[in-house]
Amino acid sequence: NLAELPQYADRLARMRDATEAWQDKIGDTGMIPEAVLVEEMLPDGEYPRTQPPVVSFAAGMVTMGCSTEGASIVYRSIGSGNDHWNLYVKSFPMPSGEIEAVACRIGYHDSRAVRWQEEKVK
Secondary structure (H helix, E strand, C coil), X not given: CHHHCHHHHHHHHHHHXXXXXXXXXXXXXXXXXXXXXXXXXXXXXXXXXCCCCEEEEECCEEEEECCCCCCEEEEEEECCCCCCCEECCCCEECXXXXXXXXXXXXXXXXXXXXXXXXXXXX
């Protein structure tokens, strides 16, 4: 182990200083205890809740969005006989029946479910 030899003490000190400077520069959190990182991410130990999706309908198309940055939206068509969950990636034609949507993000609780149905003109 060369680090134990006195003739390498100066070089070892320079290399340690360079490593610490690089860790500061890139914001390395490797030496911060996990409990401290979790507390910084989860104030009061509570996971935040993803905001519910906003569903809109225009020109025969359904569009969805969410104000929680980085959230994904899943949806399904209720009463269509095909009620499996789909990942929302772009606007789609309004199916018959009702739409249920939920927003989700890693590290957050899922949003409450939102249901939406096109208003029928009488």
